[in-house]
Amino acid sequence: LGRKLNAALSSLNRTPVVDEKVLDALLKEVCAALLESDVNVKLASQLRQKVRGKVKAIFEGGGEKARDANRKNVIQKAIFDELVNLVDPGIEPYKPKKGYPNVIMAVGLQGNGKTTTCTKLAVHYQKRGFKSSIVCADTFRAGAFDQTRQSATKAKVAYFGSYTETDPVAIAAQGVAKFKKEKFEVIIVDTSGRHKQESELFEEMVQIGSAVKPDMTVLVLDASIGQAAEAQSRAFKESADFGAIIVTKMDGHAKGGGAISAVAATKTPIIFLGTGEHLTDLDRFSPQPFISKLLGLGDVQGLMEHMQDLATQNPDRQKEMAKKLEEGKLSIRDWREQIQNVMNLGPISKIASMIPGLSQDLLQGSDEEGALRMKRMIYITDSMSSAELDSDGSLFMEFAKDGKPIGLTWRVSRVARGSGTTVREVEELLCQYRMMANMAKQAGGKNGWLQAMQKIQ
Ligand code: GDP
């Protein structure tokens, strides 16, 4: 999905003239990308309508509105915002409170990753100072309690279950009562699934729900279920009125569009993504960073966290970088330093996706190929003069009298020659840098993401 959307949006960057025909073609590509990744048809066409409605004004009248660069910005922002809306129902999920027995119940079909996710959640909350526990109320699947016992033991989390009791409602009630008495702050109830959506399963969910009265019910959804996500999530919503969604197996080849449809169908926020089989493979979800990552615009939040880790090595320099990033003043030189830092950190594929503007290209191919591409980026910047490195890239552009960029300067071919790369590669690097700078600026704004992110615990 990301690649296709990214390609569509960068084709907009290359078009000199932006008219309604260009807009139509672009929206068609965006919709095709969404459909291909299993986003529901209705949602895709709604997105198209909404973007069209939002940008209509720029095609009317002349003056400032009619400038192509301005049109590009308006269109890009409208598409970005509408994509964010797809995964953001505008509802705050439940947040566990300290000193209170927060009961969380996980529901979902068999194999979706409930048991794994329950342990990941327990680990997540335990790390944040909540005394956490798991109750295994799955009596349907043979070996379910063993699975919980093993993973909870590995995670050093308290657990409860039974080899003999066959009534899941009784086990759930007993387990929750026991952990409440022992002053646990997070009590996660793992339930059974079935291969299909069956009435018995839904009845069981209702009964367990009324026995343990969860503060939050979470639907665990496999990212790869595609178009089935809508019907499945609707069915669970009716019986187990869940207030949050966790999408698992995002590390696989899943297209993930189904999960987007589930959010829209049930107006329920995604709170985490499962990204692997290990206990720590759980990423907090927030709409804007998710979409910007999808579009190859990097994960500013991830980058900030990563920079915080680096801060322990060189605190002053990193503080300065964070500030610059926040203010949208990161120069090419600063950006290069970030790339170099990342290169010193090991597997490119895991980390590259955090650097705005880098992900789409670097994630292609093997880690070695990715490393090579990063090295070429460094070669390019090595051939830049001091003034060029300290600039925001505008030295490489030629502007018309009205401030409109009309081309590239001789500097680009000089850098290409000097670094043994091509004009195209230098252009690409500049383009990626600009994307990064723009995103970072948005991130730092008063109502920007950084502020929003700081609110997320
Ligand atoms: P349940 O039947 O819903 O309880 O599902 P399980 O927790 O038993 O998981 C089913 C399978 O999916 C197991 O093999 C898990 O290791 C795997 N799994 C769960 N979450 C993830 C994830 O985020 N990524 C990957 N790659 N595998 C996962």
Ligand code: MG
């Ligand atoms: Mg299970």
